[in-house]
Amino acid sequence: MEALKKTATEQQTQTHHNQQTPFLLSALINSFSIYSCDPTPSAYSFIIKTLTQNSQFDQLPFVLDHIQNVENFEPPEQIFSHLIRVYGYANRIDDAVELFSRIPSFRCTPSALSLNALLSVLCKRKECLQMVYPVLLKAQVMGVRLEESSFRIIINALCKIKKIGYAIQMLEMMFEYGFDPDSTLYSCILSAMCKIKGISSVEVLGFFEVMRQKRFSLNMLDYTNVISLLVKVGKGMDSLGLLEDMKLDGIKPDVVVYTIVLDGVIASGEFNKAEELFDEMLVLGIVPDVQTYNVYLKGICMQDKFEAGFKLVFCMEELGCKPDVITYNTLIGALCKVGKVRRANEVLRKMRLKGFQENLHTYNMLIEGLVSEGEVVEACKLFEDMLNKGFVPMSFTCDVIIGGLCKKGLISQALQILKEMVKRDTTPGFSAWESLLSMSKMSLKEATSIDLVLS
DNA sequence: AGCTGGTCCC
Numbered sequence: 491m492e493a494l495k496k497t498a499t500e501q502q503t504q505t506h507h508n509q510q511t512p513f514l515l516s517a518l519i520n521s522f523s524i525y526s527c528d529p530t531p532s533a534y535s536f537i538i539k540t541l542t543q544n545s546q547f548d549q550l551p552f553v554l555d556h557i558q559n560v561e562n563f564e565p566p567e568q569i570f571s572h573l574i575r576v577y578g579y580a581n582r583i584d585d586a587v588e589l590f591s592r593i594p595s596f597r598c599t600p601s602a603l604s605l606n607a608l609l610s611v612l613c614k615r616k617e618c619l620q621m622v623y624p625v626l627l628k629a630q631v632m633g634v635r636l637e638e639s640s641f642r643i644i645i646n647a648l649c650k651i652k653k654i655g656y657a658i659q660m661l662e663m664m665f666e667y668g669f670d671p672d673s674t675l676y677s678c679i680l681s682a683m684c685k686i687k688g689i690s691s692v693e694v695l696g697f698f699e700v701m702r703q704k705r706f707s708l709n710m711l712d713y714t715n716v717i718s719l720l721v722k723v724g725k726g727m728d729s730l731g732l733l734e735d736m737k738l739d740g741i742k743p744d745v746v747v748y749t750i751v752l753d754g755v756i757a758s759g760e761f762n763k764a765e766e767l768f769d770e771m772l773v774l775g776i777v778p779d780v781q782t783y784n785v786y787l788k789g790i791c792m793q794d795k796f797e798a799g800f801k802l803v804f805c806m807e808e809l810g811c812k813p814d815v816i817t818y819n820t821l822i823g824a825l826c827k828v829g830k831v832r833r834a835n836e837v838l839r840k841m842r843l844k845g846f847q848e849n850l851h852t853y854n855m856l857i858e859g860l861v862s863e864g865e866v867v868e869a870c871k872l873f874e875d876m877l878n879k880g881f882v883p884m885s886f887t888c889d890v891i892i893g894g895l896c897k898k899g900l901i902s903q904a905l906q907i908l909k910e911m912v913k914r915d916t917t918p919g920f921s922a923w924e925s926l927l928s929m930s931k932m933s934l935k936e937a938t939s940i941d942l943v944l945s
Numbered sequence: 946a947g948c949t950g951g952t953c954c955c
Contacts, residue, residue, distance in 0.1 A: 681946095710946085711946065714946050714947080715946075717946095718946070718947070721947095744946090745947085746946055746947045747946085747947080748947090749947045749948070750946080750947050750948095751947095752947095753947075753948070779947095779948095780948080781947055781948040782947085782948080783948090784948040784949075785947080785948055786948095787948095788948080788949080814948090815949085816948055816949050817948090817949090818949095819949045820948080820949060822949090823949065823950070827950090849949090851949055851950085851951090852949090854949095854950085854951075855949085855950080858950095884951075884952080885952070886951060886952045887951095887952095889952075919952055919953070920952085920953035920954080921952085921953075923953095924953085
């Protein structure tokens with residue numbers, strides 16, 4: 491073994507040409523035959539490690555063939571499970587799968603150790619997931635028994651690709667195998683469920699109920715996931731119940747949970763309840779952060795209480811919770827919505843003075859606000875300002891301006907915007923075409939101009 | 946894990 495290791499170290503500094511028997515393998519055979527003993531499994535382990543570390547994968551088949559056909563020892567399974575993982579890292583998926591199937595031919599009985607190695611390799615790659623099922627069938631034929639850890643790998647992979655139905659089936663299969671899946675598997679599925687868009691909240695709540703009946707100790711994330719889903723599907727008031735359950739469960743809701751629930755309550759227009767919730771939070775000693783204040787500010791603005799809104803922003807500064815772009819955007823958006831574009835513009839000026847850079851959202855809201863007030867020329871100025879600052883306009887915003895310009899009969903300016911869009915690879919929306927084409931007074935020359943842009 | 950409105954017609 492010492493002789494082999496010495497040879498292996500020397501070999502690294504030498505280059506050598508292709509031979510029938512690779513250098514390290516013959517070194518192994520020689521080193522042991524000098525002392526008239528047989529190579530040990532750990533000697534093979536050593537050269538396999540050396541070869542993989544040097545990325546000499548082309549030599550591995552010779553070594554494996556030698557173990558299979560010449561030696562008689564029963565190699566430990568770790569040699570193969572390790573090599574399967576290494577093949578995975580090297581992106582040699584077919585080699586990994588083939589080695590797994592071949593394990594019995596090495597006088598070794600494969601177990602979940604190798605199977606899990608292969609499953610991990612396959613589950614890490616989206617394009618390999620389709621191979622998981624055939625591998626499981628193969629494993630069954632080979633007499634490999636799935637372990638709890640095997641199920642864990644598969645369920646995690648299924649959750650990642652949002653195949654919740656299959657994940658639940660695997661969960662049920664675990665019972666058939668005599669395993670009792672723990673709460674982490676359920677949490678994993680629950681969290682994946684909540685991320686699926688268009689999932690029915692009834693289904694999620696049903697699953698959540700199963701978790702409760704199993705008397706799992708639910709964690710903060712479980713509650714947060716479900717609460718956030720309820721808010722997303724517009725059942726903000728239902729999230730209040732879960733907030734209570736959470737407290738009864740001994741979990742102290744944090745600022746994130748309160749912010750989500752507050753958002754849900756405000757979205758439902760229950761402003762009194764929102765006040766109550768905000769107070770409750772303060773009483774519990776939870777310090778609102780900028781995101782909480784932004785949600786709270788949205789509620790105030792929804793009630794058109796702009797003075798209170800400005801005051802809140804001032805208080806934030808006093809309390810050391812610096813407002814951010816979203817805070818100012820919330821004010822700007824609310825002001826534009828009720829036609830107070832002038833005041834919205836003042837907010838823009840103020841935020842710039844405070845050193846904040848407006849973003850795409852700020853421009854979108856102000857431009858739309860100006861257009862709906864009939865101030866198309868101002869809107870165009872702002873649009874230009876936005877382009878100069880390097881913002882990529884949203885097609886929606888362009889549509890709004892084109893609509894506004896057409897309404898005022900400013901067709902050539904509208905066409906200018908259209909050209910600007912085409913230049914930036916932005917596709918005009920339906921309403922932009924509608925505005926342009928509905929101009930019955932459009933002259934032939936301008937119609938041709940559209941033609942040119944289109945072609 | 947949470948905050949800003951966001952994209953055709955019906």
